[in-house]
Amino acid sequence: MRFSRVTVPTLKEKPAEAQIPSHELLLRAGMMRAVAAGIYTMLPLGALALQRVEDIVRREMNAAGALEVVLPTLHPADPWMKSGRWHQYGPEMMRLGDRQGRDFCLGPTAEELITEAVAKTAPSYRDLPVNLYQIQTKFRDETRPRFGLIRGREFRMKDAYSFHVDEGDLDRTYDRMRQAYSSVARGCSLPVRVVEAVTGLIGGDVSHEFMVVSGIGEDVLVYCGDCDYGADAELESHSPGGMFGGTEAAAPQEVHTPGLVSVEEVASFLGTGPASVTKCVLYVAGGEAVAVFVPGYREVSETKLARVLGTDEFHPMREDEREKFPAVTAGYTGPVGLEGVRTVFDLEIAGARGLICGANRPDYHLGGVEEGRDFAAEPAFDVATAVQGDACVRCGGELRIARGIEIGHIFKLGVKYSEAMGASFTDRDGKDKPMIMGTYGIGTSRILATVVEQHHDDGGIKWPVSVAPLPVEVLVISPGRREQAEAAERLTRALAGRGMEILVDDREASPGVKFNDADLVGLPLQVVIGKKLDSDGTVDLKVRYTGERRAVRVELAVEEIERALEEAP
RNA sequence: CGGGGUGUAGCGCAGCCAGGUUAGCGCGCGUGCUUUGGGAGCACGAGGCCGGCGGUUCGAAUCCGCCCACCCCGACCA
Numbered sequence: 001m002r003f004s005r006v007t008v009p010t011l012k013e014k015p016a017e018a019q020i021p022s023h024e025l026l027l028r029a030g031m032m033r034a035v036a037a038g039i040y041t042m043l044p045l046g047a048l049a050l051q052r053v054e055d056i057v058r059r060e061m062n063a064a065g066a067l068e069v070v071l072p073t074l075h076p077a078d079p080w081m082k083s084g085r086w087h088q089y090g091p092e093m094m095r096l097g098d099r100q101g102r103d104f105c106l107g108p109t110a111e112e113l114i115t116e117a118v119a120k121t122a123p124s125y126r127d128l129p130v131n132l133y134q135i136q137t138k139f140r141d142e143t144r145p146r147f148g149l150i151r152g153r154e155f156r157m158k159d160a161y162s163f164h165v166d167e168g169d170l171d172r173t174y175d176r177m178r179q180a181y182s183s184v185a186r187g188c189s190l191p192v193r194v195v196e197a198v199t200g201l202i203g204g205d206v207s208h209e210f211m212v213v214s215g216i217g218e219d220v221l222v223y224c225g226d227c228d229y230g231a232d233a234e235l236e237s238h239s240p241g242g243m244f245g246g247t248e249a250a251a252p253q254e255v256h257t258p259g260l261v262s263v264e265e266v267a268s269f270l271g272t273g274p275a276s277v278t279k280c281v282l283y284v285a286g287g288e289a290v291a292v293f294v295p296g297y298r299e300v301s302e303t304k305l306a307r308v309l310g311t312d313e314f315h316p317m318r319e320d321e322r323e324k325f326p327a328v329t330a331g332y333t334g335p336v337g338l339e340g341v342r343t344v345f346d347l348e349i350a351g352a353r354g355l356i357c358g359a360n361r362p363d364y365h366l367g368g369v370e371e372g373r374d375f376a377a378e379p380a381f382d383v384a385t386a387v388q389g390d391a392c393v394r395c396g397g398e399l400r401i402a403r404g405i406e407i408g409h410i411f412k413l414g415v416k417y418s419e420a421m422g423a424s425f426t427d428r429d430g431k432d433k434p435m436i437m438g439t440y441g442i443g444t445s446r447i448l449a450t451v452v453e454q455h456h457d458d459g460g461i462k463w464p465v466s467v468a469p470l471p472v473e474v475l476v477i478s479p480g481r482r483e484q485a486e487a488a489e490r491l492t493r494a495l496a497g498r499g500m501e502i503l504v505d506d507r508e509a510s511p512g513v514k515f516n517d518a519d520l521v522g523l524p525l526q527v528v529i530g531k532k533l534d535s536d537g538t539v540d541l542k543v544r545y546t547g548e549r550r551a552v553r554v555e556l557a558v559e560e561i562e563r564a565l566e567e568a569p
Numbered sequence: 570c571g572g573g574g575u576g577u578a579g580c581g582c583a584g585c586c587a588g589g590u591u592a593g594c595g596c597g598c599g600u601g602c603u604u605u606g607g608g609a610g611c612a613c614g615a616g617g618c619c620g621g622c623g624g625u626u627c628g629a630a631u632c633c634g635c636c637c638a639c640c641c642c643g644a645c646c647a
Contacts, residue, residue: 146641512605514607528606
C-alpha cells in the first residue's frame with residue numbers, strides 16, 4: 001500500500017471538532033473523516049484497524065462456541081412492538097417508513113430479531129444451548145454524540161445472544177462469554193476492569209460492564225485495589241471509611257449561619273470541613289416530601305434512593321414546591337426534631353457524633369449533634385455515592401473511583417424477550433417453555449478509539465501489533481535514487497511473500513515530513529531506507545512504541561522485522 | 570431538550586463590534602529551479618454562492634429575523 005495523499009491523507013493541524021486524543025489522531029492520521037455528527041467514513045488504514053479488532057472479536061467468539069450470523073440493519077416495527085421497545089426506546093431509535101408507509105427502524109441492537117429467528121426453528125431441549133453473534137453496524141440517535149468513535153450515532157458492534165433450557169446453562173455460557181470478553185480486551189492491549197452494572201433498557205437482572213479506566217471515560221466506576229470487586233458507580237456498595245464526625249458536645253448548640261446553605265459554605269464558616277456536616281437533599285415522591293441525609297462529602301445516589309423508595313417516580317424538590325411542605329426549611333433542614341417528613345438516612349450517619357446539621361429554622365445550624373442521642377437514624381440505608389477511602393465490601397481493601405470507557409456489556413436476560421416473542425422450546429417432559437436468554441455486546445469501533453486513547457504520545461498513535469492496520473511502514477528518503485527505490489521494492493516483495501502487507505512512503509517530500517507522518521500514523525515498525533544504504537548497506541529499523549532505533553543490514557531486514565514484531569507490544 | 574459558542578478556500582484562522590472599490594493570513598495544493606535523515610528555500614499560480622433564506626440600506630461577510638449545521642456544558646441514554 002502506497003502512501004499517496006488519497007490513501008493516507010494526514011493533517012498537520014488539529015481539527016477543531018476533536019476534543020480528545022483518539023478523535024484528533026484518527027482524523028489527523030488519515031484513518032477516518034467526519035460525515036455528520038457521530039457518523040464517520042473509515043478510510044483505508046482506519047478500515048484495516050477496525051478489521052483487526054473485529055478479527056480478534058471473531059476469533060474469541062468462535063473459540064467460545066458462538067456462531068456467526070448476519071442480521072439486517074433495517075428492522076420492521078412489528079417485533080419491536082411485540083417486545084414493547086418500539087415505544088420504550090423513544091427518540092434514540094432511528095425510525096423511518098417505507099413507500100407503503102410501514103414503520104421501520106435502523107437496528108440499535110437485535111434481541112427482537114434474533115429471538116424471532118430462533119423461535120422459528122422450534123427447538124427442543126436437545127438443540128440448546130445455542131449462541132449466535134454478528135458484527136454489524138448499529139444505529140442510536142444519541143442525544144449527544146461525542147468524542148468521535150467513542151460515542152457515535154452509527155457505530156460497529158458485535159452482539160451475541162444465547163438461548164438456554166435453564167439458568168444453570170445460561171450461567172455456563174455467561175461465564176464463557178465473560179472470559180472471551182477479557183480475552184478480547186487483552187488481545188487489543190486494553191487493560192479492562194469487569195464491573196457489576198445496571199441493566200437499564202435491555203432488561204434482565206445480572207449484568208457486567210467491561211471498563212477501560214480513562215480520564216475521558218463517560219462512566220464512573222468503583223473498584224477495589226486489592227481484589228477483583230468492581231461496580232458501576234450507580235450500584236456499587238461500600239463500607240464507609242469512618243471519616244464522618246466532628247467536635248462532640250454535651251448537647252446540640254445552635255449557631256447563627258445567615259444565608260449559608262451549601263455544605264462547603266457552612267463548613268468553612270464554622271472552621272471545619274465537609275466531614276462533619278450533614279447534607280440534606282429534599283425530594284418529592286408520591287406527593288410526599290422526602291429528606292435524604294448523607295455525609296457532607298458524599299452525594300445522594302438516585303439509583304440507590306430508588307431502591308429504598310421502591311419507585312423511580314421521584315424528583316428533587318423544586319423551589320415552587322417548597323410552600324407545599326412547610327415541615328422542611330430549604331437549606332436548613334436537619335434531622336433533630338424534624339417531623340411530618342419522610343426521612344432516609346445513609347448508613348454512615350448511624351453512630352456519628354459531633355455533627356453539624358440544619359436547625360430546621362432559617363439561618364441556623366446545630367453543632368455537636370449526636371446520632372442516637374439527638375435523633376435516630378433508622379432505618380438507615382446505603383443511599384450515598386462512594387468516595388475515595390471507602391472500603392471494599394468483599395475484602396476490606398481500599399476502593400478506587402475512576403472514570404471508564406465501557407467497551408463491552410453482558411447481560412443475563414432471563415425470559416423477557418423469549419416470552420414476548422413466543423420463543424419457547426420443548427423440554428424433556430414434552431412441555432413448551434420459554435428459552436432463558438443472555439445477551440452480550442462489545443463495541444468494536446469504540447474499542448478502536450479506546451486503543452488509540454490508551455496508546456499514543458505527542459507524535460501520534462502507537463499501535464499495538466495486534467490491532468495495527470499494517471505492521472510496517474517503509475520510508476524511502478530519496479525515492480528518486482534508484483538504489484533506494486529498488487531496495488524498497490525488494491523489501492515489499494519479500495515481506496509480501498511472507499504474507500505481510502506493508503505501507504510504503506515513497507512520496508517526493510522532505511524527510512521530516514515522512515518521519516512525522518510515520519510517527520503520526522503509528523505503525524509498529526518503521527524501516528528507513530536512506531543514505532546509510534549507500535554508505536554501509538544498512539537501513540534503520542525503528543520501533544514506534546519504544547522509540548528504539550537501530551541499523552540493520554538490508555539483506556537481513558526481513559528477519560529483523562519479523563523478530564522485532566514478535567517483541568513489540 | 571435547556572444553556573453557551575462557532576459557521577469565511579481542503580485544514581487552521583483573521584476581518585464583523587464602528588457596512589464602503591478587487592475578502593486576507595498560515596498550512597496544504599499546482600508549475601519551475603534549488604534542497605534531501607526529523608514538518609526545506611525562492612518565484613509564479615490555482616482555489617471562496619463569506620452555512621442557507623429573507624429583510625434593512627445607495628451599498629451587507631459585517632446590521633436585523635428565521636432556518637440549518639457543527640462544537641462545548643447539562644439533562645438524557647447504556
